[in-house]
Amino acid sequence: MKQQLAELIATVLRQLQAEGILPTDELPAVQIDNTKDKAHGDLATNIAMVLAKKAGKPPRELAAAILGAMPANNLVAKADIAGPGFINFFIASEAQLAVVSQILAEADRFGCVNAGKGEKVQVEFVSANPTGPLHVGHGRGAAIGDCLCRLLEATGWRVTREFYYNDAGAQIGNLARSVQARALGLGPDDHGWPEDGYRGEYINDVAQSYLAGDRIDADDQHVVGAKDPHDAEAIRHFAVAYLRREQDLDLKAFDVCFDTFYLESSLYTEGKVDAAVEQLVANGYTYEHDGALWLKTTAFGDDKDRVMRKTEGGYTYFVPDVAYHLDKWQRGFTRVINEQGADHHSTITRVRAGLQALKAGIPDGWPDYVLHQMVTVMRGGEEVKISKRAGSYVTLRDLIEWCGRDATRYFLVSRAATSQLVFDVDLAVAKSNDNPVYYIQYAHARVCSVLRQADEKQLPWDQAQGLASLEQLTTTHETDLLNMLARYPEMVSVAARDLTPHVIAQYLRELAAALHAWYNAEQFLVEDAALRNARLALAVGTRQVLRNGLGILGVSAPESM
RNA sequence: CCGCUCGUAGCUCAGAUGGAUAGAGUACCGCCCUCCGAAGGCGGUGGUCGCGCGUUCGAAUCGCGCCGAGCGGGCCA
Structure with missing residues (x-):
């Protein structure tokens, strides 16, 4: 319009x-x-x-x-x-009313556009290291990343969801040592416990499973516990697979699926890290200093040059990142969006600098980043501290068990990623009008309930008559609702363009409010068939948009609650 | 010291491209079910949009400078 x-x-x-x-x-x-x-x-x-x-x-x-x-x-x-x-x-009221028939005709497709023209886009998100269960921060990344994907799909992009995990770095060594210590019967405060070891109780679970010879089937790997507490390499493999499986279960509980799991170790075994380093050297953007190899990231806007290869010979963390992103480019992803915690923002300049130094034809400013700020969890009026090393922290699965998947997803995606988020468990748990998730879902269920009542009261819902009688919708509640419905496609387009899924969450709250207000003001199931069906047409159209919007958020639209 | 993000009602947060009297939820105080689900609705109290200067017809929004918070700035990831 x-x-x-x-x-x-x-x-x-x-x-x-x-x-x-x-x-x-x-x-x-x-x-x-x-x-x-x-x-x-x-x-x-x-x-x-x-x-x-x-x-x-x-x-x-x-x-x-x-x-x-x-x-x-x-x-x-x-x-x-x-x-x-x-x-x-x-x-003109005819133009306003037209949205109802448009919604009913387009149904699930209402709000979709073809801005992406079928082009490929890769969204990388979560990308947690396999050193522990997913925590709330990962949950925020999962919720935002998945909603971005759904928004991009709704606006004509072909989306690939990718999860990258570091199975090759120092943290994995730390994990393996921690599990081994547990397997040897040590606790975090005993003599011989590894320095900076992971102290969480889940480490002991991994160790016991390993000693029991359990078989682990993760998304992309299968391992059997070797039972030998002295076989460090076997423990490492087992621990990574075990925690990958745990994360798979977390993601599944959250209804987040990935197309690709990308292993950092494959970058080494396939020579992609060495190849990238050689190219950087050949392009003249490196130099030796103090026994280390440096990249001239200052040539691309960084405030200081960065070490690529340490004195002891290993690469620093951003080198495989550069090789990884070159690989993304070579896989044909001219658009890539990385969703990460803002605590990693300093890598952006380095990765982009490395990619420019490769002279591989990658545009400046590629890839895109969406960074989310920290999450604070409140429960019983107190902050729940999150500390992986100390072992006591709120996992994503805890949140899902406490609050349910729908509420967890809604809360984590309902605020701008750039804002720090306070996750109030008591509010998310509440099955009351305090809780915006239930408020929106209730609006959907309410329309379903009205249709059930229409059947029972022998006041049938006739769509054709409803669409032919829309001019009966004249109250301010009705025109408000019509205006809101007409804005939905724009909301989707804006949210997708700006990569701001919270816009949809906010919109749905307002749409639900407009429906509830109307519901309280007017009776839908009236004897006058033309008026009844006109109102039901608007109600059903509203239900459709609620359902479409909740679908973008990955939140269910229940028919009854 | 430098960089990124943020600062809006007691609390949690919206305010795309600068627009008209700055909004919602919550909290608090009142109302509304012989009626399709009260998991709802209606009304009220509550603001120097952190502070200052600038840009212009117009600034919560843009620019500069302060103040405050979080996160980074390591041959950790």
Whole structure:
């Protein structure tokens, strides 16, 4: 609707140019806003104020000229000039009502667009090291990353979900030593416990499983415990597989699936790290200093150069990252989005610098990043501390068990990623009106319930009659709801473009509120069949949009609760 | 010391491209079920948008400078 109106106005502006009322410079894009105050109509534009200076006319005079040149159309019922020069449009009710039949016709596809044109995009998220269960921070990454994928899919992209895990670094050695110590009967405070070892009780679970000779089937690997507490290599393999399986179970409980699990170790075994390093050396962006090999990241905006190969010979962590991202590029992903915790933001400059130094034709600024800030968990009015090393921390699975998958997903995705998040367990657990998840789901269930009642009361729901009688929808609650429904496609497009899934969560809360308010004000199941079916058409359309939006969030839309 | 993110109602947070009287939830105080699910609705109290300067018709939004918080800045990841 906005777009149609913007095009209409653009046509008028071109006509005014032809008439010499406007200069023939390039015209700015016509901005159409939703109004906050109903007295200002449904939509408004500031175009007269924007162009006033160029036209050499007062904004209100220019606005009058624009309105005077508006051709007849079936979109706008009335237009006013207001305030300093806004043009306020009152949308014709036929145009407003049309959204209902559009929703019912498009159903699950309502809100989808083809902005991505079927192009490939890879989203990498979670990417937790296999050294422990997923914690709340990973959960936020999982919720945001998965919703980004769903948004991109809804807007015409072909999405690949990828999980990268570090199975080759120092942390894995630490994990293996910790499990071995447990297998040898040591505790975290005993003599001989590895320095900085993982102290969590789950380490003991891994050790006991290893000693019992359990078979582990993880997403991408299968290992049997060798039982020998002195075989460090066997323990390492077993521990990685065990914790990978734990993470698989966490993700499954969260309803997050990946297309690819990418092992850091494969970058080494396939020579991709060495190849990347050789290319960087050949391109002249490296130098030896103090026995280490350095990358001139300062050539690409970093504030200091970074060590690539340590004095003792191993690579620093960002080197395999660079090789990994080169591999992504070579797999044909011209668009890549990495969702990570903001505590890793310093790697962005290094990875991008390394990729530029490779001279592989990768555009500057590739790949994209979405960084989420920390999560604080509150329970019983107190902060639950998260400390992996100390062993006591809230896992994602704890949260899912406490609050349910739907509430956990909703809470973790409902705030802007750039904001720190306070996860209130008591609120998420509440099956009450305090809880926004239940509030939205209840709106959906309520419409389902009304339809069940319609059957029982022999007041049948007739879609064709409903769509033919939409002009019966005249109350302010109904026009509010119609306006909200018409905005949904724009919400999806904006959320996908800006990579901000929380926009959908906020929108759904408002949509649910509009439905509840209407429900309380009007009876749907009335004797008058035309009115009843018109209202049911709007209710069913609202249910569809609630369902579509919840689908973007990965939250279920129950028929009863 | 430097970089990134943030600072909006008592609390948790929205406010895309600068727009009209800054919003929602929660908390607190009142109302509304002989009626489709009260897991709901309606109304009220509550604000120097951290502070200052600037840009302009107009700034919570953009720029600069402070103040405060979180996270980074290591041959840790």
